[in-house]
Amino acid sequence: MSKDIRVKKGLDLKLKGEADKNIVAAPQSSIYAIKPADFHAMVPKLLLKEGAIVKAGEPIFYSKYDEKVKFAAPVSGTITEILRGAKRRILEVRISPNTSNEAVHHENMDLATASADQVRDLLLESGCWPFIIQRPYSVIANSGDTPKSIFISAYATAPLAGDPEVYLADKMGDFQAGITALSKLTSGKVHLSVGKGSSLQGVENAEVHTVTGPHPAGNVGVQIHKLDPINMGERVWTVGPEDVATIGHLFLTGEFKPERTVALVGTDAKESDRKYYNTIVGAQVNSIIGTVDTDHTRIISGDVLTGDRLSNDQFLNYYHNTLTLIPEGNEYAFFGWMPFTRNNVPSNAGTSFSKLLGGKRTVDTNLNGEERALVVTGEMEEMLPMDIYPLQLIKACMAGNIEQMENLGIYEVAPEDFALIDFTNTSKLEAQEVIRLGLDLMITEVG
Amino acid sequence: MKWVRNKLDQARKPFEPGQKFEKFAPAINAFDTFLYTPNHTTKKGAHIRDVVDLKRTMITVVFALIPALLFGMWNTGAQYLYQDLGLANVTDVPFWDAFIEGAILVTPLIIVSYVVGLTIEFIFAIYRGHEVNEGYLVTGLLIPMIFPVDIPLWMLAISVAFAVLIGKEAFGGTGMNILNPALTARAFAFFAYPLYMSGNAIWVHQGATDSISGETILGTLAQGKSVAYSFFDAAAGFIPGSVSETSTIAVLLGAAILILTKVGSWRIILSGFAGAAVMGLIFNAFGLNALMQFDWYMHLVVGGLAFGLVFMATDPVSAAQTMKGKWIYGFLCGFFGVMIRVFNPAYPEGIMLAILLMNVFAPTIDHYVIQGNVSKRKKRLAKAKAQLQTA
Numbered sequence: 001m002s003k004d005i006r007v008k009k010g011l012d013l014k015l016k017g018e019a020d021k022n023i024v025a026a027p028q029s030s031i032y033a034i035k036p037a038d039f040h041a042m043v044p045k046l047l048l049k050e051g052a053i054v055k056a057g058e059p060i061f062y063s064k065y066d067e068k069v070k071f072a073a074p075v076s077g078t079i080t081e082i083l084r085g086a087k088r089r090i091l092e093v094r095i096s097p098n099t100s101n102e103a104v105h106h107e108n109m110d111l112a113t114a115s116a117d118q119v120r121d122l123l124l125e126s127g128c129w130p131f132i133i134q135r136p137y138s139v140i141a142n143s144g145d146t147p148k149s150i151f152i153s154a155y156a157t158a159p160l161a162g163d164p165e166v167y168l169a170d171k172m173g174d175f176q177a178g179i180t181a182l183s184k185l186t187s188g189k190v191h192l193s194v195g196k197g198s199s200l201q202g203v204e205n206a207e208v209h210t211v212t213g214p215h216p217a218g219n220v221g222v223q224i225h226k227l228d229p230i231n232m233g234e235r236v237w238t239v240g241p242e243d244v245a246t247i248g249h250l251f252l253t254g255e256f257k258p259e260r261t262v263a264l265v266g267t268d269a270k271e272s273d274r275k276y277y278n279t280i281v282g283a284q285v286n287s288i289i290g291t292v293d294t295d296h297t298r299i300i301s302g303d304v305l306t307g308d309r310l311s312n313d314q315f316l317n318y319y320h321n322t323l324t325l326i327p328e329g330n331e332y333a334f335f336g337w338m339p340f341t342r343n344n345v346p347s348n349a350g351t352s353f354s355k356l357l358g359g360k361r362t363v364d365t366n367l368n369g370e371e372r373a374l375v376v377t378g379e380m381e382e383m384l385p386m387d388i389y390p391l392q393l394i395k396a397c398m399a400g401n402i403e404q405m406e407n408l409g410i411y412e413v414a415p416e417d418f419a420l421i422d423f424t425n426t427s428k429l430e431a432q433e434v435i436r437l438g439l440d441l442m443i444t445e446v447g
Numbered sequence: 448m449k450w451v452r453n454k455l456d457q458a459r460k461p462f463e464p465g466q467k468f469e470k471f472a473p474a475i476n477a478f479d480t481f482l483y484t485p486n487h488t489t490k491k492g493a494h495i496r497d498v499v500d501l502k503r504t505m506i507t508v509v510f511a512l513i514p515a516l517l518f519g520m521w522n523t524g525a526q527y528l529y530q531d532l533g534l535a536n537v538t539d540v541p542f543w544d545a546f547i548e549g550a551i552l553v554t555p556l557i558i559v560s561y562v563v564g565l566t567i568e569f570i571f572a573i574y575r576g577h578e579v580n581e582g583y584l585v586t587g588l589l590i591p592m593i594f595p596v597d598i599p600l601w602m603l604a605i606s607v608a609f610a611v612l613i614g615k616e617a618f619g620g621t622g623m624n625i626l627n628p629a630l631t632a633r634a635f636a637f638f639a640y641p642l643y644m645s646g647n648a649i650w651v652h653q654g655a656t657d658s659i660s661g662e663t664i665l666g667t668l669a670q671g672k673s674v675a676y677s678f679f680d681a682a683a684g685f686i687p688g689s690v691s692e693t694s695t696i697a698v699l700l701g702a703a704i705l706i707l708t709k710v711g712s713w714r715i716i717l718s719g720f721a722g723a724a725v726m727g728l729i730f731n732a733f734g735l736n737a738l739m740q741f742d743w744y745m746h747l748v749v750g751g752l753a754f755g756l757v758f759m760a761t762d763p764v765s766a767a768q769t770m771k772g773k774w775i776y777g778f779l780c781g782f783f784g785v786m787i788r789v790f791n792p793a794y795p796e797g798i799m800l801a802i803l804l805m806n807v808f809a810p811t812i813d814h815y816v817i818q819g820n821v822s823k824r825k826k827r828l829a830k831a832k833a834q835l836q837t838a
Contacts, residue, residue, distance in 0.1 A: 231824075300494055335483075337484055337500060339506060351507050366488055367487040369500025369502065372622075377712075377768040378712060378773070409820075422492040
């Protein structure tokens with residue numbers, strides 16, 4: 001039986017710069033890259049060297065601590081460069097595509113009769129496994145785990161985020177197959193959350209939930225918390241909606257074809273350019289946006305709350321369906337702290353008319369103040385629709401108090417759930433970073 | 448405006464990292480960021496940020512204090528002139544005469560409080576290498592507002608220094624203090640200089656030297672006399688008392704600002720008044736002596752109760768931090784405030800002690816509220832384990 005999810009707390013940031021709901025094919029990127037940094041806490045072990053020629057779907061590296069988890073080339077081509085950073089850490093594996101479009105072909109599998117182990121082996125072998133994210137910790141799932149349930153959120157509430165309804169429209173067959181495949185892997189159910197009036201209501205082999213409410217209602221973590229909260233020692237998996245379709249495509253055709261439909265949004269993107277672009281995972285952002293002046297414009301892979309900052313020649317994050325361009329706010333504001341001034345900046349505070357005035361806003365990246373000691377209380381709770389004390393959890397993470405973190409529900413949260421707290425908190429505390437460090441501590445200490 | 452910015456940029460140069468006055472950067476930063484919200488952009492985490500910052504929040508509290516402060520200036524002058532001139536009513540004193548007289552008396556207190564407090568704040572910011580926190584903007588104004596007008600300035604200075612050093616910085620600075628700094632200053636003066644902080648002759652200017660009587664209602668009651676002021680006098684604040692706490696109406700105006708801007712917790716304010724009313728009603732029901740018979744609604748308007756609940760109890764650092772905790776904390780502030788008032792007339796100003804007491808207990812209240820959440824989570828885990836075993 002499906003349960004509806006109603007979320008009251010949170011904040012819908014209404015920003016200018018939405019994407020038109022048209023999907024166009026993006027020009028082919030001259031170079032693609034897989035960045036190990038996109039896979040948090042994963043240490044890569046290379047399988048191929050610079051200069052190697054790869055087919056699409058051919059493994060290029062695997063996870064040091066879970067050797068079965070392989071990462072495949074998104075396109076066929078040549079590994080032109082393996083970019084390394086400090087301590088020879090691998091930053092990017094760059095592939096320049098060739099025209100052969102050769103792909104690794106896996107055996108077709110009949111999902112109706114396939115066993116869980118068969119499904120699992122194909123996902124691992126094909127390079128689809130990294131799409132499966134595990135909660136707690138928000139990292140790639142262990143290859144040996146059986147989760148108590150799998151959650152897919154096809155309801156995007158983050159500001160200007162790409163809408164799954166748009167980019168799944170042409171992939172319903174793949175999406176359904178992906179859900180069926182995933183449903184084999186859990187001892188419980190696959191939960192699919194959709195918005196009101198969604199075209200995904202009829203999906204089979206999953207429990208479909210209708211979600212209403214402001215951001216972060218679309219965050220899969222909030223949905224898990226409302227439906228089937230994670231207890232200590234339990235594992236829940238989450239998969240992004242387009243990744244489910246990629247998994248389904250694998251089972252239907254035997255090919256790993258990691259398409260990525262990216263919504264180009266934000267006020268610094270030309271209005272005529274703001275639409276959905278169909279490209280491949282790891283595409284270089286200038287293939288979509290050309291070259292922009294990064295002194296005045298910030299390129300964000302992802303949404304404005306959780307995304308990664310990029311430069312022109314960098315690459316889309318492995319998981320993101322949104323590409324945002326907003327102005328840098330590196331300007332002074334005369335007496336900018338005066339209450340009820342600067343109402344054009346979006347705000348949840350009572351000391352600005354911003355919320356009362358309503359309407360869509362232009363945002364920039366100004367910090368609008370400086371970091372200060374934690375003074376104001378009660379504001380974080382308004383942004384986290386979970387039965388969790390956010391301030392106390394943040395403090396426990398800062399102190400590295402593992403027992404207290406467990407008690408306060410660290411297993412149920414991911415950094416993205418604290419993104420709105422980043423945005424609203426008066427002290428300009430980096431809540432997402434604190435939670436990430438807290439989770440990292442849990443990974444090393446508890447596992 | 449460009450000119451100011453350029454001048455500031457020039458003035459900042461010796462304070463840049465690697466320059467001569469690098470260490471003193473927090474001092475120049477404090478002035479710079481007062482004039483201009485800086486051009487800093489987000490480096491990590493969310494790329495966009497709310498317009499609210501601690502300056503905006505603290506300035507809002509200062510704005511909320513203005514009605515009480517202005518009224519306090521008028522009342523200080525009016526109470527003095529009314530008796531000095533031998534008028535029939537406080538309200539007969541010419542408005543501007545009263546206000547100017549009061550302003551002349553009160554302004555030195557404010558200046559001393561800010562100069563002493565901010566000096567210590569700046570020194571600690573430079574010593575600890577962090578930016579100057581804005582919290583003292585509020586504390587520095589609160590302190591003179593809750594002192595008697597004739598407190599010698601050096602006593603005020605010492606009280607401020609004690610509050611900032613021992614009450615706040617010793618615990619790690621803004622955000623770490625256990626007790627409300629402004630009340631710490633008052634409590635320090637109350638016990639260190641009782642002659643200047645209590646009794647019946649100090650609440651009006653020159654009350655101790657001239658034969659001006661400046662008894663507060665609470666003082667009168669403690670002596671078993673009947674009260675000469677009506678509910679309206681007390682609510683409007685035409686009565687002697689500390690500088691700015693007398694007018695419940697002016698305080699509630701400030702409360703409205705705090706609540707509408709969501710800067711102050713309405714939960715604490717509301718439950719605080721409820722707690723005081725409940726305790727008042729309980730005493731009324733027994734009615735054993737004059738203090739106990741004092742009507743419960745009068746308790747809400749006399750003395751510093753309203754001022755304390757609105758501006759002191761709501762200090763987010765020293766109050767309870769959880770929602771449920773705030774209800775309990777506020778209620779007990781009001782409850783104990785009236786209790787101390789009635790049971791111990793030697794300390795007529797019970798609300799100060801009640802809030803300080805509750806400051807100490809706020810973490811305990813929070814602890815139990817949070818334990819409720821923790822045990823819920825543990826029960827859920829136990830249930831899940833039990834299910835797993837039966838399955």
